Amino acid sequence: MGGGAASQLVAQILNGLSFGMLLFLVSSGLTVIFGLMRVLSLVHGSLYLFGGYLAFTVQRATGKFHLALIVAVLGCSLLAWVIERLLHRQLYVGLQLNQVLLTMGLAFVIGDFVLWYWGGNPQTVTPPEILRGSLSLGFGIVYPRYRLLIIGIGLAIAALFHLVWDRTRLGAILRAGVDDAEMLRGLGVRIGIVFTAVFAGGGALAAFAGTLGGPFLGVYPGLDFEVILLSVVIVVVGGVGSLTGAFLGSIVIGLLDAFSKAYFPVFSYFAMFGPMILILAFKPTGLFGADRT
Amino acid sequence: MRSFIATALRSGIRSAVFTLFVAGLILVSGVAVAQEAKPFKIGVLAPLTGPQTQLGQNLVAGVRFFFQQRPAIAGRSVQLVVEDTVSQPGQGLSKARKLLDLDRVDIVMGIVNSAVLDAVQGMILGRRVPLIVTNAGSDGFTKGSVNRYAFRVSHTNSQNNLALGWYAYEKLGYRRAAVLTYDFIAGVEHAGGFKKTFTEMGGTITQEVKAPLGTSDFGPYISQIRTGEIDVLYVFLAGADAIRFMQQADSFGLKNRTKIIGPGFVADDLILAAQRDAAVGVVTAIQYVNTIDTPENREFTAAYRKATGQEANLYAEDAYTACEAVAKALEEVRGDTSDISRFVNALESVKFTSPRGPFRFDKNHQAVFTVYVARVTKIGTQYRNTIIDQIPDVGQDWSPASRPQPSRPQGR
Known part of the structure; x- marks a missing residue:
């Protein structure tokens, strides 16, 4: 930005990290749901969008960012909870494809609801006053505060997940569930509650990301599918059910996005999907996915 | 006899009148039916x-x-x-x-x-x-x-931009511009109009950055723009992309380092409410703003x-x-x-x-119209495109030479 090639490089790394961390918030929920329930929940992007719109509405009414964030997170976790209890529960016996179709149908329903209720106008969530503007990082690098915060939040949540995943009983149950849900049930864990909690938690995370992403990407019809597409790529690259995979996958995809746009704009789409194809061809379980066939 | 003739005559006249009346009715209703039937x-x-x-x-x-x-x-x-x-x-x-x-x-x-x-x-x-x-x-x-x-x-895609390229050089005094536009035909034609008149006047295009339709993160494009070497950044994006770009550019502090201009779609009356402060100061050229x-x-x-x-x-x-x-x-x-x-x-x-x-x-x-040059301003809590100048009679092949005479601002 104004400066030389080196500061341009740093700015692009930060761009990649901030976009990647936002995607991590969505893909982490997606990968755990996929790993545990064996369902690629296509409704996840819709929860992101719905959360963003909820936040937009609350902020417009009250002017408060934190209130918007809380309502969006609670609202979407409730919605996800309802979806799991009322709809998914009916389909656990039978083909997994039925469930994917269910989530896809729900994604369309929510997408149309959003278009009907909020209209086609793109909207944005305004960040809190203190986070507006940019920060000078020295060496001629000027970078938006809000994006730095997103990087910070993403890293903090990744660290928290790491602790929960490796050190707690909940983490142990989740890990065991990803490996073999039937066995876990056999051991006396009420897997139904775990499924519901994970689905609702994933919804909360998606809404959290939708709100945080509001000032950054905005909210508009169609964003749901953009988000889910990138998240699926991340899950495939990182490996199904692996939080480490989702974390590194998000960073890889974020950086690829930033660098391909900056240096090889013609290949920016290819740069996203190329790695996915390579991974599918040579290591179908993803970088950190467990080998199970 | 006389009375018979008289009666016959009278009835004949009466029936003739009746016939005429009926014929008239049919004609009138027939026309009415034809009009009703063919909207x-x-x-x-x-x-x-x-x-x-x-x-x-x-x-x-x-x-x-x-x-x-x-x-x-x-x-x-x-x-x-x-x-x-x-x-x-x-x-x-x-x-x-x-x-x-x-x-x-x-x-x-x-x-x-x-x-x-x-x-x-x-x-x-x-x-x-x-x-x-x-x-x-x-x-x-x-x-x-x-x-x-x-x-x-x-x-036409280039029409407003032909006027803007000239205006940017001649009236706003810009000499070096970077271009950020879409990577498909509309982007090429919009930026093409601007580049044509801007460079013909003697301006230089230092850099051209192209982004796809529906880009979610403009950060990488914004970071590329070498603001040190330009007077102005020309942007063509529309709708949701224009909203995101303005907000992201604002958070990068881009407006502190350079000016932003573009065709009206960059900050049209429809998206201004969502762009808010982020678009204030941006100058656009377009055939209509609602403040005329x-x-x-x-x-x-x-x-x-x-x-x-x-x-x-x-x-x-x-x-x-x-x-x-x-x-x-x-x-x-x-x-x-x-x-x-x-x-x-x-x-x-x-x-x-x-x-x-x-x-x-x-x-x-192809429509020939006045191109309005407008600046996004905040009035109270409202965001508006305030007209700062107008260029009359702009056709699709407009050139600075075809300009009739200097214009006077009109707007509120």
Whole structure:
């Protein structure tokens, strides 16, 4: 930005990290749901969008960012909870494809609801006053505060997940569930509650990301599918059910996005999907996915 | 005898009068029936779902608003058939076929997406049905050997930009510009217009950055712009992309390091409310902003607000002006469209003052209009495009040499 090639490089790394961390918030929920329930929940992007719109509405009414964030997170976790209890529960016996179709149908329903209720106008969530503007990082690098915060939040949540995943009983149950849900049930864990909690938690995370992403990407019809597409790529690259995979996958995809746009704009789409194809061809379980066939 | 003759005569006269009366009734009712049976049918093609929904909705609102005010023209009632193109060429084509074959419309208007325009124009024009475009901007539609039935009330992609390139050099004093635009044809044509006149005047383009439609994160593009070596950044993006770009550019503090200009879509009246402070200070050039201070526009914006509950904008005004042109032509032929060629002749020579100002078609049926240069300002809690200058009589091949005389600002 104004400066030389080196500061341009740093700015692009930060761009990649901030976009990647936002995607991590969505893909982490997606990968755990996929790993545990064996369902690629296509409704996840819709929860992101719905959360963003909820936040937009609350902020417009009250002017408060934190209130918007809380309502969006609670609202979407409730919605996800309802979806799991009322709809998914009916389909656990039978083909997994039925469930994917269910989530896809729900994604369309929510997408149309959003278009009907909020209209086609793109909207944005305004960040809190203190986070507006940019920060000078020295060496001629000027970078938006809000994006730095997103990087910070993403890293903090990744660290928290790491602790929960490796050190707690909940983490142990989740890990065991990803490996073999039937066995876990056999051991006396009420897997139904775990499924519901994970689905609702994933919804909360998606809404959290939708709100945080509001000032950054905005909210508009169609964003749901953009988000889910990138998240699926991340899950495939990182490996199904692996939080480490989702974390590194998000960073890889974020950086690829930033660098391909900056240096090889013609290949920016290819740069996203190329790695996915390579991974599918040579290591179908993803970088950190467990080998199970 | 005398009385018999008299009676016969009298009854003969009476029956003759009766016959005449009945004949008259039949004639009058027959004409009335003919008028009732043949409303003027207008097919409207617009995206009502999909990424360009917002634009399509405003287009249709403009059309409906016009005919709400004038339900009949030259004795003919007007019937609208609105079809959704979903911004997809395939959908547009099947909807155009429906309008022509099933509804048998007299004319087709609307179309936002250039790809849809390219797909449907051959079929519509091939049937000798007038097509009046109100938004899609692909330059080619009104360039070269143009179909007699093809009209465009809105801009060509390069039109506003030709004026802007000159204005940026001559009036705003910029000499070095970077360009950020879409990587597909609309982006090339928009930026092309700006680059043409800006460089012809003596300006330099230092850098050109291209982004795809629907880019979520503009950070990487913004970081690339070498603000140290430019006076101004020219941007062409529209809709959701323009909103995201402005906000992201604002958070990068881009406006502290350079100026931003572009065609009106970068900060049009429809998206300003979402861009808010991020767009303040941006200078754009466009054929319509809702702050034009003329009696025609004051009346239009007030009535439109009253009828729709929304502020007027470019997309509604383009549609409204298209309807006005059609109404004028229809009046000229006294509502008789049995010879469509006469209607087309009338349409190509319409001249009137629309909300945007003086309006006419050039010989290729492309609208010639005043280009308004506007700056985004915040007035109280409202964000507006405040007119700072205007360039009259801008056609699709406008050049600085064709400029009539210096202009005076007009606006509120």
